[in-house]
Amino acid sequence: MIPIRQSSGGVTFAVKVHPRAKRNAITGELGDALKVSLTSPPVEGRANEACIEFFVNLLKVPHCSVTIASGQTRRGKRIRVSRLLAEQVRQHMAM
Numbered sequence: 546m547i548p549i550r551q552s553s554g555g556v557t558f559a560v561k562v563h564p565r566a567k568r569n570a571i572t573g574e575l576g577d578a579l580k581v582s583l584t585s586p587p588v589e590g591r592a593n594e595a596c597i598e599f600f601v602n603l604l605k606v607p608h609c610s611v612t613i614a615s616g617q618t619r620r621g622k623r624i625r626v627s628r629l630l631a632e633q634v635r636q637h638m639a640m
Contacts, residue, residue: 547579549634555610555627556634562620564592569599571638578621579638593617600624604637 549558559578566572566582573580585595593613600611606628616622626634 546635546638547574548577549631551631555625556629556631557614557623557625558634560596560622560624562587562592562596562622564620569595571603587620590617593622596622596624600626604629604634 547558549556560581561575561578563572563580563582564585564587566584568582569584570582571579572582581596581599583592583595583599585591597608597611597613600606601608604611604626606626610626610628612625614623614625629637
């Protein structure tokens with residue numbers, strides 16, 4: 546399982562985004578990052594919005610709880626989730 550770091554601001558974890566995929570899904574791990582396939586293209590922030598929406602639905606949290614902490618213009622990103630503990634995030638990802 547990928548490292549999920551807990552802090553006072555929530556939990557963070559790394560993802561590697563594959564845009565223009567056939568479906569939105571977690572497709573595995575790449576080193577310390579979670580591989581995420583998204584149907585959106587990487588233009589005008591659409592893939593970033595799709596990434597946030599994917600984790601909002603997966604983790605069942607409000608939209609304001611998920612942000613991209615770093616990597617807005619790269620495929621490698623760090624996702625920050627507030628209102629959940631690291632163990633809760635792991636449980637949702639295992640489903």
